[in-house]
Amino acid sequence: MQASTLRALCAGTAHVALLAAGLAAPAHAQTNAAPPRADEAVAIDTIIVTGSRIQRRDADAVGVVTTLTEQDIKNSGANSVGELLQKLPSAGVSLSSNGTQGTSYGASSINLRYLGGAEGSGNRVLVLVDGHRWVDGVGQRGFRDFVDLNTMPLGMIEGAEVLKDGASAIYGADAIAGVVNLKTLRDFDGVKVQAKYGVSSHGDGASYSGVANFGKRFDKSALIVSLSYVKDKPILTADRDLTRVTLVPTTSVGTSPNGLYILPGLSNNTYFGTPAGFAASATPAALTAGSTIGSGSAADDAFHTASLPGDYYNTQAQGIYSTGPSERYGIYGRFTSDLTDKIRLKVEGLFNERKSDQLFSPVLLDIGGSAGTIRGFAISSKQAYNPFGVANGVPAANALGFAANQAWRIRKVMNEVGNRDNVQDVKTYRIAGGLDGEFSLLGRDWKWDVYGLYSKNKIQTQALNSVNYDNLALGLSDACATAAGCTPINLFGTMTSAQAAYIRYTARESNQTEIYDVTANVTGELFQLPAGPLSIAAGYEHRTNKALDTPDAFVNALPTYIPTPAAGAAYASNTTTTVQTRSPTKGQYSLDEVYVEAAVPLLKDAALAKSLDVSLAARYSDYDTVGGDSTFKVGVGWKPINDILVRGTYSQGFRAPSILELYQGGRQTSFQGADPCNGGASANPKLPGCVGVPTGYNQANYNLNGLIPGTISGNTKLKAETADTYSAGLALKPRFLPGLTATIDWYEITVHDAIASQSATQILSLCAQQGGVFCGLVTRDASTGAITNLVQGVQNLSQIKTSGIDSTIRYEFSTDLGRFAAVLDTSYLESFKTTSPNPAGGAPIVDERAGKGDQPRATYPHWKGQTSLGWNKGSWNALWRGRYIGGSTDVTNPVKDAHTKAIFYNDLEGGYQFDKYDTAVSVGVSNLFDKAPPASYANAPINYDIYTYDARGRYAYVRVSAKF
Structure with missing residues (x-):
């Protein structure tokens, strides 16, 4: 580790953080919450484990739940709730990293079983806080339809439970892949503070975070206030070997600050003395670096025919973020009070603010007359900076x-x-409150609660340093000389600061989401069965979700100085800036739901049945957009002996299309994808969809690093998707080996009428391989082959079907050397198939993703796992963590094999607990051996899947906590 890093680490001990990703063992049904500390002793009569609304003294009949305790959180090295959850082996591709090659834009998601929407948005995972809904996220280019975990202040979270077998019948829509229930702080007296500082061994990616929690118990009430702060600094692509240069070979000259010029009239021009083909489409010219453009006939002397390697330019070295900066402030408060002996009041409030940004390379301008990406421009022979015009001393008869x-x-x-x-x-507001209590009915005790919440996410965005096409067109025209405030633009040399300022544009936009939610629940025991009480829970929920997107009006207006579609020109343009356009979007939906759940004990202390329990649940959901539907769930837990629990569930899932999926207006975007037609038709003679693509074509030479321009939009004709989930498992807790628990669970989830869209790579591959109707979504420039638009729209695909196995082994034991805790947690993805209709008719198209990583930001390894070994003795403690991500396929490519390698990360942490103020100091190193992400050609130009791996490398941190 560099000395500067060590100095920075030591200097940062006063900086602060709370949550981090760690290893938590999936616990079977009997796992209870961590016991209260001595200063927090409270009577606990009943508990609720995620996966059931029924309150009970134990949870033997509840399915498998992964539990993250307060200690798990403290003993980890991450900086957010999202990072905490994303390291679970059952988590798939999830939005993270805030890098410029992704679409997270500072947001963080959790995507269980890879079943989230586009790029792992997580919209098939239900995220709850203390069992209640959270508002949807917002983004740089419109609102989202999933929970952004970065809208939650770190200090408010004390634990989490993850249910992975579907729970729509219990919790409602969005729970197809599972449920994440985040638990807030328990009441306490005093002050708890924690500070954390970390930095990579490269001296970048520093993070500062801190939490101060204040708690006070009164006679019949309690107050908690939590303050949180997190600041993450960026990592540049230029500062890691893997990301410094794209893996895609450069086969032709790309865009550079010296420009590429295709200028009719310069080929074989007698006056300028240029040879045949000079500045033609096949041999564009470039400005010679450092040269001065001569006057008159010498103007061409400053230009040369562009060629490699001399005109190679690396856009990855332009200050691009591999991981972007983020800063978050949050405050959470809760007041609880016993209004009577049987009625309690709870009121909560929250404010969170996130500031983040993503730095991209400068605009890669591509304009022209009837050529180029943005067309309809003109440069007069009299323009002030036209080197081949009269302003540069060229006679009018020879001027171009x-x-x-x-x-x-x-x-x-x-x-x-x-x-x-x-x-x-991004600003997040939340206010909530409710009442809960007990009553007696039919000689039995019942519990009830009512709860209401309102929450709002709002984002203000800026897109700095884009180009105003309207001003650029005016600055290149004759009209500039008489237009007030116009500055003539020089595209043939270095622009002045005044010229750059004239065409620079900052887009300012906003979008927001809101949620109104009211719930009521009752739970209790109906009557006694021979094996125990028959317990039920029932409830009602009314919810309204709203969203509004207000894009920049000028960005979405038609230009004034470029021919528009209304002018009827074949070379028309309909964009005023380099900022991607989109239509304003406004939408909402409301629903009413009712549910009932029952826990039925069938046998107890019988032969070959220490216990046999059945759980049942049913819910009816009625949406004002897609109508109503019912879902059911049944679970069985059988203990032949106390040491063994055999369990299984069947559940139905239901997810109505989101506001985004229904109403999103047409939006320009850029897709990352591999074009099978690279090399042109001559290099791909067996691909009918590549016919007409010029020889030598490479999509990487167009737009921003080869990103593919496209359009996405909502679909008001969508219907709800449904799902069937099966799971079966075994949990062992042998009495002959105290401290050992082992679980293994199989699952199979089938999503019917799945709302999804094909990836850009899938669309391009179908077009290339099939041609004809399959190319209807792909538009190319006829002269260059470059993709000018790819249409991607959401639809109800036939189905998604996934299956796999999760297993966990935990062993805790004591020796003379201290107390040890070992955990091994693995997840095997057996299959992940998407079946979609064949647009040409015939058999459906089946895409098996398990084991593959040949699409951008979509790595599906068969195996993922994590393990740990913890030790403590007296005031000392230590922890080793390991995390494994299995290998996957890569696209066939000319620079590496078609494989993305497996990787194993190692983390170490050690700490000491002081008696005074319970002060704890821990020092740790994540990614001890500085493993870089495995190289992936499919993820060029950044060369790795930023939603599965990170490029931070070795990361050292120090954490200090205390109680007062």
Whole structure:
């Protein structure tokens, strides 16, 4: 580790954090919450484990639940709730990292079983806080339809439970893949503080975080206030070997600050003395670096025919973030009071603010007349900075102008305008409250609760240093000379600061989501059966979700100085800036739901049945968008002896389309994907969809690092998706080996009418391999082959079917050397198949993803696991953690084998507990051996899946906590 890193680490001990990802063992039904500490002793008569609304003294009939305790959280090295959950082996691709090659834009999600929506958004995972709903997220380019875990202040979370077998019948929609229930602080007296500082061995990616929790118990009430702060600093792609240069080989000259010029009239021009083919489409010209453009006939001397390697330019070295910066502030407060002996009041309030940004390379300009990505521009022979015009001393008879109906084109990296920067400011508000209590009915005690909440997420975004096409067009035209405030633009050399300022544009947008939710529940025992009480829970919920997206009006307006579609020009454009356009979106839906759940003990202390329990649940959901539907769940738990629990569940899932999926207006975007037609038709003679693509074509040479321009939109004709989930498992707790528990569970989930869209790579592959109707979603430039638009729309695909096995072994034991705790937690993804209709008819198209990583940000290894060995003796403690991500396939490529390697991370932590103020100091190192992510050609240009791995490398941290 570098000395500077050690100095920074030591200097940062006063900085602060609470939550981090650690290893938590999935616990079977009997796992209870961690026992209260001595200063927090309270009577606990009943508990609720995620997966059931029924309150009971134990949870033997509840399915498998992964429990993250307060100690698990403290003993880990992450900086957010999302990172905490995303390291679970059962978690799939989830939004994270805030890098410029992804779409997280500072948000964080949890995607169980890989069943989340686009890029692991997590919209098939229900995220609850103390059993209640959370508001949907917001984003840089419109609102989201999943919970953003970065809207939760760190200090408010004390534990978590993850149910992975589906629970729509118990909790409602969105629980197809499972439920994550985050638990807030328990009441306490005093002050708890924690501070954490960490930094990578490269000296970057530093993080500062801290929590201060204040608690006070009164005679019949309690108050908690939690303050949280987190700051993460960025990591640049240029600062890691893996991400410094794209893996995609450069086969032709790409865009650079020296420009690429296709200028009709310069080929074989007698006046300028240029050879045949000079500045033609097949041999564009570039400005020679450091040269000065001569006047008159010498103007061409500053230009040369672009070629490799001399004109290679690496856009990855432009200050691009591999991991972007983020800063979060949060405050959470809760007041509880016993209004009577049987009625309690709870009121909660929360505010959280996140500021984040993503730095991109400068705009890669691509304009022209009837060529280029954005067309309809013209450069007069009289324009002030046209080197081949009269302003540069060229006689009028020899001067060249470039008209809007000519196939001229200029591509240039706009360094003078500056790096593009997307900036987010997200504010989350939440107020909630309720009553709960007990009553007696039919000689039995019952519990009830009512709860209401309102929450709102709102984001203000900026897209800095984009280019105003309207001002650029005016600045290139004759009209600039007489237009008030116009600055003539030089695209043939270095622009002045005034020129850059004239065409620079900052887009300002906002979007928001809201939730109104009211719930009521009752639970108790109906009557006594021979094996125990028949317990039930029932309830009602009314919920309204709203969303509003207000994009920048100028960005979405038609340009003034470029021909528009209304003008009827074939070279028309309908965009005013380089910022992606989208239509305003507004939508909402409301629903009413009722449910009932029963826990039925069938046998107890019988032959070969120490216990046999059945749990049943049913829910009816009525949406004002897609109507009503019912879901059911049944679970069985059988103990032939006390040491063995055999369990199984069947559940039905239901998810109505979200506001985003229904109403999202057409939105421009950029897809990451591999074009099978690279090399052109001649290099791909067996691919009918590549016919007409020019030889030597490579999508990587177009747009931003080869990103594919496209359009996505909602679909108001969507219907609800349903699911069937089966699980079966075994839990062992042998009496002959105290401290050992082992579980193994199989699952199979089938989502019917799944709401999804094919990836850009899938769409391109179908087009290339099948041609014809399969290419209807792909538009190419006829002269260059470059993809100019790829349409991706959500639809009800036939089905998604996934299956696998989870297992956990935990062993805790004491020796003369101290107390040890060992855990091994693994997840095997057997299959993940998406079946979609064949647009040409015939057999459906089946895509098996298990074991593959050949699509951007979509790695599906068969095996994932984590393990740990903890030790403590007296005031000392230590922990080793290991995390494994199995290998997967990569796309076939010319620079590496078609395989993404497996990786194993090692973490170490040690600490000491002081008596005074219960002060604890821990020092740790994550990724001890500085493992870089496995290289992935499919994820070029950043070269790794940012939603599965991170490029931070070795990371050292120190954590200090105390109680007063």
